[in-house]
Amino acid sequence: MNNGQVAVPMRDTNKQHKSRLVLLMIKYILLIGGTIVFMLPLVWTLSGSLKPNGEIFTVPIQWIPETFMWQNYINMLSSFPMVSYAWNSMIIVAFNIIFVLASSFFVAYGFARFKSPLNGPLFLIVLATMMIPEQVTLVPQFLLFSELGWVNTYLPLIVPSAFGVPFNIFLIRQFIKTLPKELDESAYMDGANSFQILLKIIAPLCLPIMVTIGIMTFNFHWNDFLGPLIYLSDPDKFPLQLGLYSLQGERDGITDYGILFAASLTALIPPLLLFLFLQKYILSGIKIGGSLKG
Amino acid sequence: MRNERKQFLLYVSPWIFGFLVFTAGPMLVSLYLSFTEYDILSPHTWIGISNYIELVSNDRFWSSLWNTIYYTILGVPLHVFLGLMISLLLLRAIPGIMIFRTAFYLPAIFGGVAILLLWNYMLAPGVNGQNVGLVNAMLSLVGIDGPGWSSDPNWAKPTVVLVKLWGVGGSLLIFLPALSSVPKELHEAAEMDGASPFRKFWSITFPAISPAVLFVATMEIIGTLKMFIEPMIIPGLDPAWTDTLMIHLYHHAFEYFQMGYASALAWIMFVIILMITILNLYLSKRWVYYDYE
Numbered sequence: 019m020n021n022g023q024v025a026v027p028m029r030d031t032n033k034q035h036k037s038r039l040v041l042l043m044i045k046y047i048l049l050i051g052g053t054i055v056f057m058l059p060l061v062w063t064l065s066g067s068l069k070p071n072g073e074i075f076t077v078p079i080q081w082i083p084e085t086f087m088w089q090n091y092i093n094m095l096s097s098f099p100m101v102s103y104a105w106n107s108m109i110i111v112a113f114n115i116i117f118v119l120a121s122s123f124f125v126a127y128g129f130a131r132f133k134s135p136l137n138g139p140l141f142l143i144v145l146a147t148m149m150i151p152e153q154v155t156l157v158p159q160f161l162l163f164s165e166l167g168w169v170n171t172y173l174p175l176i177v178p179s180a181f182g183v184p185f186n187i188f189l190i191r192q193f194i195k196t197l198p199k200e201l202d203e204s205a206y207m208d209g210a211n212s213f214q215i216l217l218k219i220i221a222p223l224c225l226p227i228m229v230t231i232g233i234m235t236f237n238f239h240w241n242d243f244l245g246p247l248i249y250l251s252d253p254d255k256f257p258l259q260l261g262l263y264s265l266q267g268e269r270d271g272i273t274d275y276g277i278l279f280a281a282s283l284t285a286l287i288p289p290l291l292l293f294l295f296l297q298k299y300i301l302s303g304i305k306i307g308g309s310l311k312g
Numbered sequence: 313m314r315n316e317r318k319q320f321l322l323y324v325s326p327w328i329f330g331f332l333v334f335t336a337g338p339m340l341v342s343l344y345l346s347f348t349e350y351d352i353l354s355p356h357t358w359i360g361i362s363n364y365i366e367l368v369s370n371d372r373f374w375s376s377l378w379n380t381i382y383y384t385i386l387g388v389p390l391h392v393f394l395g396l397m398i399s400l401l402l403l404r405a406i407p408g409i410m411i412f413r414t415a416f417y418l419p420a421i422f423g424g425v426a427i428l429l430l431w432n433y434m435l436a437p438g439v440n441g442q443n444v445g446l447v448n449a450m451l452s453l454v455g456i457d458g459p460g461w462s463s464d465p466n467w468a469k470p471t472v473v474l475v476k477l478w479g480v481g482g483s484l485l486i487f488l489p490a491l492s493s494v495p496k497e498l499h500e501a502a503e504m505d506g507a508s509p510f511r512k513f514w515s516i517t518f519p520a521i522s523p524a525v526l527f528v529a530t531m532e533i534i535g536t537l538k539m540f541i542e543p544m545i546i547p548g549l550d551p552a553w554t555d556t557l558m559i560h561l562y563h564h565a566f567e568y569f570q571m572g573y574a575s576a577l578a579w580i581m582f583v584i585i586l587m588i589t590i591l592n593l594y595l596s597k598r599w600v601y602y603d604y605e
Contacts, residue, residue, distance in 0.1 A: 042406070045401060045406070046406075048401055049401055049402075049408075049412045052398065052401075052412075052415075052416060053411070053412055053415040053416070056415050056416055056418070056419055056478070056481070057415055057418075058446065058450070059419075059430070059431070059434055059446060059478065060418075062434065062446040063430045063433075063434070063446075066433070074433075074443075075433075075436060075438070075443035075444050075445065075449075076444070076449075077438070077444050077449045077452055078449065078453070079446070079449050079450075121326050121327075121330075124323055124326060125323060125324050125326055125327040127323055128319070128320050128321075128322070128323025128324040129323075129324060132316050132317070132319050132320035132323065133316050133317070133320070134316065134317040134320040134321070135317075136317075136320065136321070137320060140324060140328070143331065144327070147331065147335055149530075149534055149585065149586075149589050150335065150339075150582065150585075151534065151537065151538040151581060151582065151585055152538070153538055153558055153561055153578050153581060154338075154339055154342060154578045154579065154581065154582040155334065155335055155338035155339055155342065155578075156561070156565065156574075156578065157338075157342055157345065157565050157571050157574050157575050157578060158337070158338035158339075158341035158342045158345065158575070159334060159338050160565070160566075161341070161352070161571070162333075162338065164352070178330065178334050180326070180330075181326045181327060181329055181330020181331075181333075181334065182326055182327035182330055184327075187327065212319055212323075237421050237423065240424065241422075241423040241424030241425075242424075243424060243425055243540075243541045243544075244540055244541070244562070247562075247566075248562075248566055258424075258426070259424040259425040259426065260425070262424075262425045262426050262429060263425045263545070266425070266429055266545070275433065278429065278433075279430065279433070281426075282426040282427065282429050282430050283426075283430075285424065285425075285426035286422050286426055286427065289421045289422065290418075290421070293418065293421055297410075297414070300417075300485070301410075301413055301414075301417065301484075301485075301488075302489070303484065303485040303486065303488050303489040304485050304486055304489065
């Protein structure tokens, strides 16, 4: 009787242990398989960027080039204004990050910390504008900016960011709400005003969410295509993505695939570096659970 | 108290200004413009609902509407499902987890023209002795004769969906924190009761992370409805196979300078997105779990 009672759970845990091992193995097989699938495009193009034309599109794929054509990267720089395009992208990205962070933080603080009958209704509008697609406003915004004489400048790509981006206001507000209000109150007691509290108490605590938003802003504007496509016509002002697109316009004439591969891959380096340096902030993620309502 | 109200207005005033000037104002202007004919150079003229009539009689409007719906119906569920599956695989800190997380997340940061140009070459079909890209070369390894991708009318749209799915790891940022905040005790209790892993997922994990699922799905739906760059860079052999509403709008506004027509299209898109968002929020009441209710 007694033996039987002990033996049954024993066998059970043994079985459980085995099935857990099998599950772990399946997990690793899926993870390794997935990693290969997700990384192959990068490996293939990297290998292609170091090959002469004739060797890129071969079957079976020759993963390691016979001779490394570093020349492709040098030719890229001489045949394509890569540096100037990248510089233009950097200018647009840098101004956007500064404006987005400052304005969204300022506005989010207002929504997170001050009571007003307008707070709820206005925040609903913020949430609603998160959902409004830019294209509804694209045409009239274009007309507005052309009235102002801003077409073919970076202003239409930068200025709107200075007035708060709804999605970021939402994220920062959620974050500030999780900070204890006693922090603010004791600072008020010490005679600080709200702006000092914002800068000296709230801002340092918001560093993680600010880094996350900074990265998202970087990636968004580094990859942005529609804005520059509509507003910029002077090739000297093109950011990288638009420059690459104009290169694609001559696609049929392009016979130097290696150079095109090299240029496209180079455009991926800045987001990649940013990711590698700030990985711990990025992969810690954004907490959404239950927070949509308020 | 009054001081607090004033401070509130002070802090949110930049957004109020931006909202009025860059969103609300332009929306009203575009509603007005949708009833006019306007090419920027000559003054606009009121033409009533002609733009809307022209729209519904334009084949390219219908094809781009259908393509947009296709991308949404096929792409969004795949995105949410795969994103969730990958997140479940990546949740526990097993050895090598950071490498795996990085590998799955990395494609999500490459969203611009550059990577899409490269996809064009990766998807080179290799028919008639032409270039063979990565994808069909890999498929031939396992004995599959790869399709023509963008050059095949049946594959052009799935191609766009597949390329977009490469970035599915972006949803890790939302799913992982949500999954890791599901209380462990609930799982343990369920295990004691002999619940299967599948049952545990549906009865415990899924209800607890449903706000995150809703968030990802909503963002993905909105993102897909305004999809532009992917079909611009990876168009079908006939662009009508792949063009979205947004591309249709771009051509009419910024190539043919039909600002009235484009505004009418913008408003139709707005109404569609508004309906979907309302439906989405309504449906969510039935299955989104809020722990303080």
